[in-house]
Amino acid sequence: MNLKITHFVIFITIGFLTSCSESPKKLIQIEGKQIPIDTSYAETDSINDYIKPYRNRINEVLDSTLAYATHKISKEDGLYNTSAGNLIADIIKIQANPIFKSRTGNNIDFVLLNHGGIRSIISKGAVTARTAYEVMPFENTIVVVELNGKSILDLVQYLINTKRAHPISGAQVILSKNNKLKTLNIQGKPFDNTKTYFVATSNYLVNGGDNMGFFKDGLNVSETDYKIRNAIIDYFKKVDTLSPKVDNRYYKIK
Amino acid sequence: MNRRKFITNTSATSAFVGLGGLTLGSCSQDKPTKITILHTNDVHSHIDPFPSDHSDFPNLGGLARRATLVDNIRKENPNTLLFDAGDIFQGTPYFNFFGGELEFKLMNMLKYDAATLGNHDFDNGVEGLLAQIPNAKFDLLSANYNFSNTTLDGYTKPYKTYTLNNLKIGVYGIGIELKGLVTKRLYKETEYLNPFEIATDIETQLKEVEKCDLIICLSHLGYEYANEQKPDDLTLASKTKHTDLIIGGHTHTFLEKPTVVKNAIDRDILVNQVGCFGINLGRVDFYFDGATNTQSQGVSIKV
Numbered sequence: 001m002n003l004k005i006t007h008f009v010i011f012i013t014i015g016f017l018t019s020c021s022e023s024p025k026k027l028i029q030i031e032g033k034q035i036p037i038d039t040s041y042a043e044t045d046s047i048n049d050y051i052k053p054y055r056n057r058i059n060e061v062l063d064s065t066l067a068y069a070t071h072k073i074s075k076e077d078g079l080y081n082t083s084a085g086n087l088i089a090d091i092i093k094i095q096a097n098p099i100f101k102s103r104t105g106n107n108i109d110f111v112l113l114n115h116g117g118i119r120s121i122i123s124k125g126a127v128t129a130r131t132a133y134e135v136m137p138f139e140n141t142i143v144v145v146e147l148n149g150k151s152i153l154d155l156v157q158y159l160i161n162t163k164r165a166h167p168i169s170g171a172q173v174i175l176s177k178n179n180k181l182k183t184l185n186i187q188g189k190p191f192d193n194t195k196t197y198f199v200a201t202s203n204y205l206v207n208g209g210d211n212m213g214f215f216k217d218g219l220n221v222s223e224t225d226y227k228i229r230n231a232i233i234d235y236f237k238k239v240d241t242l243s244p245k246v247d248n249r250y251y252k253i254k
Numbered sequence: 255m256n257r258r259k260f261i262t263n264t265s266a267t268s269a270f271v272g273l274g275g276l277t278l279g280s281c282s283q284d285k286p287t288k289i290t291i292l293h294t295n296d297v298h299s300h301i302d303p304f305p306s307d308h309s310d311f312p313n314l315g316g317l318a319r320r321a322t323l324v325d326n327i328r329k330e331n332p333n334t335l336l337f338d339a340g341d342i343f344q345g346t347p348y349f350n351f352f353g354g355e356l357e358f359k360l361m362n363m364l365k366y367d368a369a370t371l372g373n374h375d376f377d378n379g380v381e382g383l384l385a386q387i388p389n390a391k392f393d394l395l396s397a398n399y400n401f402s403n404t405t406l407d408g409y410t411k412p413y414k415t416y417t418l419n420n421l422k423i424g425v426y427g428i429g430i431e432l433k434g435l436v437t438k439r440l441y442k443e444t445e446y447l448n449p450f451e452i453a454t455d456i457e458t459q460l461k462e463v464e465k466c467d468l469i470i471c472l473s474h475l476g477y478e479y480a481n482e483q484k485p486d487d488l489t490l491a492s493k494t495k496h497t498d499l500i501i502g503g504h505t506h507t508f509l510e511k512p513t514v515v516k517n518a519i520d521r522d523i524l525v526n527q528v529g530c531f532g533i534n535l536g537r538v539d540f541y542f543d544g545a546t547n548t549q550s551q552g553v554s555i556k557v
Contacts, residue, residue: 025543028286029554029555030553033536033557034509034510034534034537037314041326043322045318047363047364050360057351058351203437
C-alpha cells in the first residue's frame with residue numbers, strides 16, 4: 001500500500017510538470033457559426049426590467065400628441081411637388097431661417113431637399129415625435145450653401161433631369177411643355193443670375209448625396225448644427241394642425 | 255517523454271489509472287481545452303427585438319434574449335469571452351435620448367469583455383463618447399486611432415490579454431478611416447493610422463512579447479470592398495501572420511458561416527461578421543490540445 005501511494009505522488013507531480021507547465025498547448029480545431037437570436041430564447045427578466053424605465057420614457061416622449069394631420073400627408077400625391085415634400089421644405093425654411101439670420105445677417109432664399117430623404121407618410125390623425133423619427137430617421141443637419149447664378153441654374157437643370165418631386169420652398173420653378181425652364185422666381189422675384197442665393201439643404205446633400213454636384217461649387221457653407229428631425233419636432237410643437245397641399249411651386253405646363 | 259507509456263508502466267492498479275485520468279483531464283491532454291469566442295457587431299442601439307410585422311427581421315434580436323443565449327453558453331463553457339466589433343451606438347431613439355448610456359450598461363450586464371470603436375460611436379463626438387466611458391465596465395480596444403490630441407487620450411487600449419485555463423488570449427482593435435464618414439467636428443484630432451501596419455505590429459507583440467496562444471482582431475474596417483485601395487477584413491487577414499480570428503463589422507455583412515482566408519504565411523484563419531442590429535450572435539470555438547506528442551498536424555476548421 002505504501003508503495004502505491006509513493007507511485008501516485010510521483011505520478012501526479014510529473015503529470016503536472018509535463019502537461020500543465022512545460023508542454024505548449026496547440027490549437028487543433030476551430031468551429032465557427034452564427035446563431036440567430038430568435039424567439040426560441042426566453043428573455044432574461046433582469047435585463048428587461050432594467051430596460052423598462054428607459055423604454056417607458058422614450059414612449060412617453062415619442063407618443064405624446066404634438067399636432068393633428070387633417071389628411072394623409074404623402075410624397076407620392078403630386079408629380080413635381082407633394083404635400084409631404086412641401087411640408088418638410090417649408091418647415092426647414094421656417095425653423096432654420098431665424099438661426100441663420102441671427103448668425104449671418106442673411107436670409108435663406110429657398111430650400112432644396114431630396115425626394116428620397118422623406119422616409120414615411122404622415123397618417124391622418126395624431127402626429128407625434130415618433131412621426132418625425134419615421135419621416136426623418138437620419139441625423140442629418142440643416143446646412144445653408146451660398147450659390148452663384150450659374151450654380152442655381154445647374155440646380156434647376158438637376159431638377160429637370162431627375163424628373164422627381166425634390167422638395168423646394170421659397171422658389172417657384174415652372175417648366176415648359178418641352179421640359180425647359182420657363183419661369184424661376186426666388187423669394188417672389190425673378191431669378192437674377194448676377195446675384196448669389198442662400199440655399200438651405202441637408203448636410204447629406206452638400207456632401208455629395210443624391211449626386212447634387214452643384215453644391216460642390218458653393219461659395220460659402222454654413223452648418224447650422226440643427227438636425228432636420230429636431231426642426232420637424234419643434235414645428236409640430238408650435239402648430240395645432242398640419243394640412244399641407246400640393247401647390248404651384250413647381251410644375252410643368254401641360 | 256511519452257506520457258502514455260509512463261502511465262501504463264507506473265499504474266499498479268486500476269484504481270490508480272482512474273485517479274491518474276482525473277489529473278490528466280484537468281491538465282488537458284485527453285480532453286482538449288475549449289475557448290469560446292462570442293461576438294456581435296453593428297448593434298446600432300437595437301436594444302428591443304424587431305416587431306413581428308417588420309419586413310426584414312420579424313421577431314429577431316433583442317438584448318434580453320441575447321443575454322439568455324450568452325448565459326447558456328457561459329454555463330456550458332466557462333472559458334468564454336464576449337466581444338463587439340463597433341457601431342454600438344446610433345439607430346434607435348435609445349441613443350438619441352440617452353447618448354449610449356443604456357447600450358453600455360446592458361453590455362456590462364451581459365459581461366462583454368471588450369469592444370472596438372465604429373464610426374457611429376463618434377456620432378456624439380469624442381466628448382459624447384468620453385461621457386459614456388464611465389458607464390462601460392469592458393475595455394475599448396483601438397490600436398490604429400491615435401487619440402493623443404483628444405480628450406479620449408488614455409481611455410482606450412490598443413490590446414488586452416486574457417488568461418483562461420492556462421491559455422493566453424490577445425485581443426486588439428482596428429478602426430476604419432473616419433475622414434469622409436464622420437464630420438471632423440465630431441472626431442476632432444483623432445488620427446487614423448494605417449490598419450495593416452498597426453495590426454501586424456500589434457499581433458507580433460502579442461505573439462512574441464505577450465506569448466499569446468490565441469490572437470483575435472476586432473475590426474470595424476468592413477468585410478470587403480470592390481475598391482482595392484480601401485482596407486477591408488479579407489485583405490487584413492491576408493496580411494497578418496499571427497492573428498487567428500478577425501471579428502468584423504461596419505458593412506453589415508450577414509455571412510452564412512465564417513470565411514476561411516489564407517494569411518501571409520499560408521495558414522487558414524477565420525474572418526467573421528454577423529450582420530447587424532443584434533440579429534445574430536457569432537460563435538467560434540477554439541480547441542487546444544495540451545499534449546506534446548499531438549497526432550494532428552495543423553488545425554482542422556469546421557465552419
